[in-house]
Amino acid sequence: MTSLFNRIASFVSRRILYSGPYSIECPICHFVGRFKPFGLVPRSNAVCPKCGSLERHRLLCLALHERPLLSEADRVLHFAPEPCLSGIIRDKSASYQSADCKPQPGSIPLNIENIALPSSSVNVVIANHVLEHVDDEAALEEIKRILTPGGRLIAMVPIVEAWEHTYEDPQITQKPDRERHFAQSDHVRFYGRDFRERICSHGFDLEEFQADGPRSAQYGLNRGECVFIACKTERSGSGERDPQSMAHFALTAR
Ligand SMILES: [Zn+2]
Helix, strand or coil: CHHHHHHHHHHHHHHHHCCCCCCEECCCCCCEECCEEECCCCEEEEECCCCCCCHHHHHHHHHHHHCCCCCCCCEEEEECCCHHHHHHHHHCCCEEEEEECCCCCCEEECECCECCCCCCCEEEEEEECCHHHCCHHHHHHHHHHHEEEEEEEEEECCECCCCCCCEECCCCCCHHHHHHHHCCCCCCEEECCCHHHHHHCCCEEEEEECCCHHHHHHHCCCCCCCEEEEEECCCCCCCCCCHHHCCCCCCCCC
């Protein structure tokens, strides 16, 4: 009886706390109510209290639902996997494998700058807020190599749209300096608008997905944030590497 009372009291208090004129809807877990703040300088309505999604996760979820980014025939490799999105991506694809340089259980160890997978072995690579941490020239070449012709890279990065050029400086290596220059101690650059040219220069055609104003309010999104969908062009080289030099992983886990 006490347990039932506690559950009812918890439900009622949550409805009071997380409802009202600031209600946000999570497209991932379908929670509706007030979201939590998040960030060094806290952003209001950033975190879904049910699934933990941030603005960028909810935008990618919308893109996955509204654009034909994944098909039931796709083999998907998901770098730095976000737990709140893994299930959605898995359900929309034929095979799913997550990977990270320091992987959690269920993921495999892969270095995005030197990916130990055969050429043309996956149809889709998802790398959400990864490229600003790494040598992106090496990473984009490797992603292109492992993608099949026509395969897609789905990526999001922090961008200063007012800047024409990306800001990076290899001399800035100390964590406090990186935090001051690039907003996070493990970031190595701040992208400008030329992020698009960087992607296309590696043999990709580029599309973008954004949410409009009403839906940004509905789902608690960062206004103007983009999901970049880079399609490996048929004219891109295959970039074959000696398979004997690589560890092979079977991308069949689901
Ligand atoms: Zn949620």
